[in-house]
Amino acid sequence: MKFTDLTRTTLALHLLLQGIMNADGFEATLLPNTWTAAPLGGSLVLSCSVTGCEPGKHIDFRWSVNGDASVGGPVNTLGSQSNLTLSPITFENAQTYICKPSCGSGRPQKTTEVYVYDAPQNVIITSESPSNMLIEGDRLNLSCVSKSKPWANITWTKQSAYSLHSLREGNSLFIKSLQTSDSGVYACEARNEVGRNSSSIEIIVQGPPRSTNLTVVPDGIVQEGDNVVISCTSLGVPTPHITLRKKNDAEDVVLTPEDGSYRILTVQREDSGIYECESTNHLGKQVINVTLFVQASLHSTTTRLSPARTTEEEHHVTVPPPTTLVEEDYSENVTEIASSRAGFMSYSVTTKDTSPYTIDTDNEVESVTQEIQIRASEQLKDNVVGISVVTSIAIVSLLAIFAAIYVYKQAKKQGSCSL
Incomplete structure (x- = not known):
């Protein structure tokens, strides 16, 4: 009234x-x-x-x-x-x-x-659930009553972490299927012409881990010697427990993250592999993985010529992959001799190949250029050497015989001979 x-x-x-x-x-x-x-x-x-x-x-x-x-x-x-x-x-x-x-x-x-x-007094919220701790999929049914004269109007609101949402008017609030996003503080406010009063209840909606995310920084192919950070995050109520592992054939290695991240300082090629993140709480678990590729640094690669930088013809120059061998002659002409992306490259040289060369070695993260000089000398066969030696001895012997005959004849003419 x-x-x-x-x-x-x-x-x-x-x-x-x-x-x-x-x-x-x-x-x-x-x-x-x-x-x-x-x-x-x-x-x-x-x-x-x-x-x-x-x-x-x-x-x-x-x-x-x-x-x-x-x-x-x-x-x-x-x-x-x-x-x-x-x-x-x-x-x-x-x-x-x-x-x-x-x-x-x-x-x-x-x-x-x-x-x-x-003014509204004794504002009371009642719930059909005996606990304010619910699970995803449960229903929520709240009622609000107050003692006032004249009668009060009831308004429901929900206070989340960052905002306040108006829900509805009336003595009851019903949500058919709860989600974790429905967690928050629910309040009913009773208001009449002479005053207002309110009451609230916190509702916590639990759910299994979801939206688990595993990241590697830097992403893609990592160069040997870089610093790598592996991080795993996940949502869920209660807060999921995060376990980070490196998969191995024999036994997985459990890693110990700091502040949610695992740091590898000066990463090596043996750090390559599959990394797994497991997020668990009492309602379930979620597992994801990521592969880390570590590319060897070319600055630690040594290019060797076999057998040597000065070699004989028909020997082979061998350099590591992936490489391109380029000839740079003195007339400044550039010729690509050979290229390999898979295995070691062997290039057969002759005396005509004496020249400065550039070896370009590259991979997905860097490239290195080296300059070399190849000097190829003529190779002598064993039988050729033998023939040359015999011929020289025969010529020297023949000259000695002719010289002895000449000296004898001159001495005879003069009436004496001395050998």
Whole structure:
């Protein structure tokens, strides 16, 4: 009932009695006039006073509530004024109060209506679930009640980690199938014309691990000697436990991350492999993996010529893959001799191949260029060497014989001979 609502009977009675005076001018006034509203638990003083009573005559005040002499509070009368005190005010004080003063034959009557109001009190939220800890897929059914007069309107809100959401109006809130995102503090606010009050309950929705993410920084192919960070994150309620492993044929190696990340300083080729992240809680688990590729650094690669940088023809120059062998002759012409991406390259040289060369060695992350000089000398066969030696000895011997014959003939002509 609104504070301004009066019953037709009460209004008619008020209009009938308001301003009535007796024949000799006796008049009564009641304050607050007509009606008043008082808070529950507060206090209210109704004051009835009279004027126009002949001197020497006794003034009598009579209070009643809807015709009942029990007025629900003490009355204090002094001279031409009588006060009725209501304290503390209860809902039983919401009545029509009547003051009937008398002086001789004059008996005017005054009335006032008292309304008791109450801001929402004792706001209570109840749930059909015995616990506020629920699981994904469960339903949520909340009810909100309050004690107030006039009746309060109920509004539901949800407070999440970063925002407040208005949900609906009404005494109940129902969610058919909960998700972890429905976790939060649910509040119902009861509001009427004179005040508001609220109550809240925290709802926690549990769920298995999800959205597990395993990352390697830097991504792609990593160069030997780089620093690598492997991180794993996952969502779930309660918070999942993260286990990070490096897969091996014999036995997996459990890694110990710091602040959720595992760091490899100066990564080596043996760090290559499959890394696995397992996210678990009591509701389930999720497993994902990632492969780390470590590419050998070319700056640690040594290019060797076999048998040597100065070699004989038909020997082979051998360089590591992946390489390109380029000839750069003195006329500044450049010729690509051979190229290999799979295995070691062997290039057969001849005396014509004496020249400066550039060896380009590259992989997916870098390239290295080296310059070399190849000098190929003519190779002598064993039988050729033998023939040359025999021929030289024969020529020397023949010359010695001719010289001896020449000396003998000259000596004979002169009559003497000496060998």
